[in-house]
Amino acid sequence: MRIASPEDLDAVRKIGLFKIQPDRPRIAVGLATCGIAAGGNELYDRLGSIIREGGYDIELTKSGCIGFCRQEPIVSVTIPHKPLVLLHHVTSDTAEDVIKGVLQEDIPKNLALCRVKEWDHITGMIQYGEGFETIPDYHEIPFFSNQHKIILRDAGFINPEDITEYIAAGGYSTAFSVLTGRDPDSVIDEVKRSGLRGRGGAGFPTGLKWEITKKAPGSEKFIVCNADEGDPGAYMNRNEMESDPHMLIEGMLIGAYAMGISEGLIYIRAEYPLAIERLRHAIREAKSYGLLGKEIFGTDFSFDIKIAIGAGAFVCGESTALVASIEGKIGRPHPRPPRLTDSGVWGRPTDLNNVETWCNVPVIMAKGAEWYSGTGVRGNSGTKVFSLVGKVDNPGMIEVPLGTSLHRIIYDIGGGGAGGKRVKAVQTGGPSGGCIPERFFNTGVDFESLLTMGSMMGSGGLVVMDEDTDMVDIARYFINFAASESCGKCLPCREGLKHTLLILNRILAGKAGVEDITLLETLADTIQATSLCGLGQTATNPVQTTLKYFREEYDALIVQDLPDGGR
Amino acid sequence: MDTTGHTVTITINKNQYQAVEGEILLEVARREKIDIPHLCYESSLSPYGACRLCMVEVVTCGKTEMTTACTVRVHRGLEILTDTPDVIRHRKILLELYLAEAPHSDVIKAMAIRYGVTKTRFLKKIVTGDPLLGRCVLCGLCVRVCNEIMGAGAIGFVNRGPYTIVSTPFLEENPACMGCGTCAAVCPTHAIGIEDTGEKRIMRSWSGTPVEMIRCAGCGGYIGPKPVMEYARSRIDPVMAEELQELCPACRRKQVTR
Amino acid sequence: MDEKRLDEIISRYDYPSGRILGILRDIQVSEGYIEKDLLRLLAEKIEVPVSRLYGLVTFYSFFSLQPVGRHIITLCMGTPCHVKGARTILATLEDLLGIKGEEESGKYFATTADNQFTVVIARCFGACSMSPVIQIDGNLYGYVTPEKIPEILAGYGWHP
Numbered sequence: 014m015r016i017a018s019p020e021d022l023d024a025v026r027k028i029g030l031f032k033i034q035p036d037r038p039r040i041a042v043g044l045a046t047c048g049i050a051a052g053g054n055e056l057y058d059r060l061g062s063i064i065r066e067g068g069y070d071i072e073l074t075k076s077g078c079i080g081f082c083r084q085e086p087i088v089s090v091t092i093p094h095k096p097l098v099l100l101h102h103v104t105s106d107t108a109e110d111v112i113k114g115v116l117q118e119d120i121p122k123n124l125a126l127c128r129v130k131e132w133d134h135i136t137g138m139i140q141y142g143e144g145f146e147t148i149p150d151y152h153e154i155p156f157f158s159n160q161h162k163i164i165l166r167d168a169g170f171i172n173p174e175d176i177t178e179y180i181a182a183g184g185y186s187t188a189f190s191v192l193t194g195r196d197p198d199s200v201i202d203e204v205k206r207s208g209l210r211g212r213g214g215a216g217f218p219t220g221l222k223w224e225i226t227k228k229a230p231g232s233e234k235f236i237v238c239n240a241d242e243g244d245p246g247a248y249m250n251r252n253e254m255e256s257d258p259h260m261l262i263e264g265m266l267i268g269a270y271a272m273g274i275s276e277g278l279i280y281i282r283a284e285y286p287l288a289i290e291r292l293r294h295a296i297r298e299a300k301s302y303g304l305l306g307k308e309i310f311g312t313d314f315s316f317d318i319k320i321a322i323g324a325g326a327f328v329c330g331e332s333t334a335l336v337a338s339i340e341g342k343i344g345r346p347h348p349r350p351p352r353l354t355d356s357g358v359w360g361r362p363t364d365l366n367n368v369e370t371w372c373n374v375p376v377i378m379a380k381g382a383e384w385y386s387g388t389g390v391r392g393n394s395g396t397k398v399f400s401l402v403g404k405v406d407n408p409g410m411i412e413v414p415l416g417t418s419l420h421r422i423i424y425d426i427g428g429g430g431a432g433g434k435r436v437k438a439v440q441t442g443g444p445s446g447g448c449i450p451e452r453f454f455n456t457g458v459d460f461e462s463l464l465t466m467g468s469m470m471g472s473g474g475l476v477v478m479d480e481d482t483d484m485v486d487i488a489r490y491f492i493n494f495a496a497s498e499s500c501g502k503c504l505p506c507r508e509g510l511k512h513t514l515l516i517l518n519r520i521l522a523g524k525a526g527v528e529d530i531t532l533l534e535t536l537a538d539t540i541q542a543t544s545l546c547g548l549g550q551t552a553t554n555p556v557q558t559t560l561k562y563f564r565e566e567y568d569a570l571i572v573q574d575l576p577d578g579g580r
Numbered sequence: 581m582d583t584t585g586h587t588v589t590i591t592i593n594k595n596q597y598q599a600v601e602g603e604i605l606l607e608v609a610r611r612e613k614i615d616i617p618h619l620c621y622e623s624s625l626s627p628y629g630a631c632r633l634c635m636v637e638v639v640t641c642g643k644t645e646m647t648t649a650c651t652v653r654v655h656r657g658l659e660i661l662t663d664t665p666d667v668i669r670h671r672k673i674l675l676e677l678y679l680a681e682a683p684h685s686d687v688i689k690a691m692a693i694r695y696g697v698t699k700t701r702f703l704k705k706i707v708t709g710d711p712l713l714g715r716c717v718l719c720g721l722c723v724r725v726c727n728e729i730m731g732a733g734a735i736g737f738v739n740r741g742p743y744t745i746v747s748t749p750f751l752e753e754n755p756a757c758m759g760c761g762t763c764a765a766v767c768p769t770h771a772i773g774i775e776d777t778g779e780k781r782i783m784r785s786w787s788g789t790p791v792e793m794i795r796c797a798g799c800g801g802y803i804g805p806k807p808v809m810e811y812a813r814s815r816i817d818p819v820m821a822e823e824l825q826e827l828c829p830a831c832r833r834k835q836v837t838r
Numbered sequence: 839m840d841e842k843r844l845d846e847i848i849s850r851y852d853y854p855s856g857r858i859l860g861i862l863r864d865i866q867v868s869e870g871y872i873e874k875d876l877l878r879l880l881a882e883k884i885e886v887p888v889s890r891l892y893g894l895v896t897f898y899s900f901f902s903l904q905p906v907g908r909h910i911i912t913l914c915m916g917t918p919c920h921v922k923g924a925r926t927i928l929a930t931l932e933d934l935l936g937i938k939g940e941e942e943s944g945k946y947f948a949t950t951a952d953n954q955f956t957v958v959i960a961r962c963f964g965a966c967s968m969s970p971v972i973q974i975d976g977n978l979y980g981y982v983t984p985e986k987i988p989e990i991l992a993g994y995g996w997h998p
């Protein structure tokens with residue numbers, strides 16, 4: 014069916030609501046990439062065969078990921094008029110216990126993680142019910158209670174492969190009211206006033222970028238979603254697309270309408286097959302409901318989204334290289350200007366935003382700029398999703414207001430170092446970022462503070478390092494990464510990073526003298542100042558920050574009296 | 581190009597110059613004999629910005645920012661500094677990197693010496709057996725003229741990062757090469773080797789691709805690669821092409837004077 | 839791959855954006871590598887110089903020009919995997935399978951003598967919370983330790 018009126022939308026919402034809250038028990042297995050790797054598919058099959066064989070009246074379905082990776086596989090159970098219960102570490106062996114518990118309305122204590130009495134999808138509220146008093150409440154679990162979920166509001170609660178569940182949680186109602194009742198320029202104005210900044214790392218004001226694209230001469234333009242999440246240790250975008258793909262599509266639809274653009278592209282990395290599959294499915298669903306394609310919601314606005322898949326090159330996260338890749342060329346950046354907003358895909362004006370940036374759009378339009386900017390800190394409004402990984406006790410996908418301190422993230426949510434080890438540093442911003450030592454963990458995570466520390470926001474990977482982590486080795490790791498991902502076009506990045514790596518290898522092998530450290534610093538400075546694109550300009554941040562904050566680890570490796578200066 | 585034709589005044593190293601709005605800064609500097617070193621710029625191709633040697637400082641409201649002279653377009657009031665201590669410091673390191681990357685290039689050595697750089701602290705690349713003679717700096721001019729101007733697409737970049745080289749597909753002889761030699765003509769470091777054996781032209785740097793030569797219809801001497809002649813013929817009036825005899829310059833002169 | 843199949847793959851892409859890399863990707867997925875003559879044939883069919891396609895397949899790490907073994911083991915070398923010992927995992931794999939690749943070459947690639955296993959390195963799967971991670975024929979294994987590897991490999995026909 015095609016949705017063309019509020020009544021149509023309401024009818025679909027009712028179908029979806031009945032799937033989220035059926036008149037019988039519902040079991041949903043968290044099946045994003047991590048859940049699957051933890052054995053989620055086997056568990057899903059096992060639960061299915063038990064239900065079939067027993068002829069039980071239970072609905073079995075899949076959901077996205079709630080982000081508490083350490084507790085995988087995670088299963089959510091809803092019994093009519095009872096709270097939703099999250100179960101953790103469920104395996105094929107305990108599948109029987111889950112079914113039994115559901116049938117007897119008595120959830121096994123060892124499997125229950127927490128209960129949810131009602132859930133605020135922000136665009137809609139779901140009341141589950143009362144009961145199960147002995148199971149801790151969602152808000153009593155520190156991993157959850159210290160978070161503030163706006164982007165991840167649906168993740169783990171709805172089936173990402175069913176558009177009706179997204180609509181049941183209030184999805185597409187914002188796009189409907191925008192497309193049928195808002196002036197496009199007022200949408201851009203709303204996004205500008207919200208203070209939303211690009212979540213891909215640079216933090217450019219989104220509304221301003223939209224305005225520039227809209228004003229660029231030409232009638233045929235593109236909007237592009239950058240889903241080439243390249244930073245190692247970052248998987249926010251993967252989870253956003255796997256757990257709630259329609260949120261991205263709705264965001265792009267609203268943006269396209271605001272800018273008056275009818276062609277959209279999602280550039281996604283090949284390493285994310287499940288996200289690609291779910292996006293393709295979601296696009297098909299959206300088309301069949303008339304939410305993509307011609308005359309959306311019965312208006313005269315048309316918009317379509319195509320998927321272009323990357324082929325494994327970190328540099329293609331850089332905007333001009335990304336465009337080259339879409340056009341079937343080698344991903345080598347070219348000097349700007351021209352900017353993408355003037356000449357992007359196939360030479361046409363192009364607006365490029367990161368997955369998470371697009372995901373912020375529906376909620377801004379639903380609740381308004383004032384509501385949105387009430388979260389976060391001045392100049393950094395809203396929340397940010399982070400992947401908290403490495404040597405932290407509770408690794409996972411988390412969301413906090415911008416400006417939240419690293420301490421709160423790493424200790425209150427993450428539970429500190431894994432296995433009780435002392436945390437030494439956190440690496441932010443991927444290969445372009447830096448290592449921030451523990452003594453600065455009171456720093457709030459926002460675009461500017463991280464830059465002041467010599468690091469950067471990047472896309473949101475937080476890799477925790479503990480007392481056993483060798484910081485010179487970490488610097489070497491990142492330089493090796495950047496050197497092998499360098500496109501090879503400009504000299505400082507191509508040759509400079511190679512020699513940086515050779516010097517670091519020498520230092521780690523105990524064959525370097527003091528002058529090698531000087532050369533390392535000098536070279537890093539030149540690479541930063543003279544590289545053509547962001548990859549090279551930021552590639553030496555891991556070296557510079559480790560030299561700044563962990564100099565003693567370098568000094569300990571330096572040989573004092575090398576004959577002939579070590580050469 | 582957004583050249584509007586307006587003449588504007590710009591400032592380079594505190595001196596004022598006249599330039600056309602929209603033209604490339606490096607072109608102005610060349611015309612005015614202001615020395616800015618560069619390897620990858622060629623006026624007939626779009627700005628590339630790879631060699632990074634032409635970095636200069638742009639002064640805006642008292643603040644300076646480093647950028648490449650080959651990508652800056654002239655506008656009214658543009659203020660440039662070409663030899664600040666920062667520019668020189670970085671340029672010297674870049675030249676050291678080039679000395680390590682292309683250890684056999686005399687062009688690079690001469691460039692470096694002018695900045696007082698006589699040796700490199702970086703490990704020199706091992707270039708034994710390099711078809712580009714240890715002189716290639718990956719400026720990309722050969723690849724760009726072959727693809728963008730000649731339309732032959734005989735050579736391209738292979739691999740990425742520090743492993744990048746310029747070569748033919750599969751590092752094998754490539755029949756797409758016309759043997760025109762434009763690549764060698766634009767190469768700033770004279771890295772590309774071409775050998776004429778008489779009936780064949782051997783593209784030494786391009787996997788030894790052999791190109792057939794044609795003889796002068798007059799004296800019988802070898803005058804040029806056959807594919808180039810065919811390419812030229814295909815682009816002119818067919819009647820003229822029919823009449824056009826392949827002659828060496830000496831025989832052509834004779835024919836004209838006759 | 840025969841010409842008919844190649845034509846079928848080309849016909850999947852009628853939209854210019856993402857076309858060339860899409861075709862190459864489908865060939866890679868179907869064959870496990872991109873064969874020389876097939877690349878030449880493709881160049882002819884889509885009217886693009888071979889040098890350009892060769893540039894693409896040597897630039898992007900998703901493509902391989904060498905035939906791969908029956909099972910592909912992809913080791914994740916993302917930062918969390920690195921700090922949690924991915925290098926030890928690689929050493930164990932090399933040791934058990936009797937192979938040796940070039941770790942710093944940007945494109946790690948090593949195939950066993952019996953052509954059963956090929957080991958390659960990925961920069962990040964985005965399964966960081968379960969690091970270190972390896973993937974065999976598309977199946978992801980998290981929290982890998984050197985001790986667990988023989989058992990995992992045994993599931994793919996490996997024996998000491």
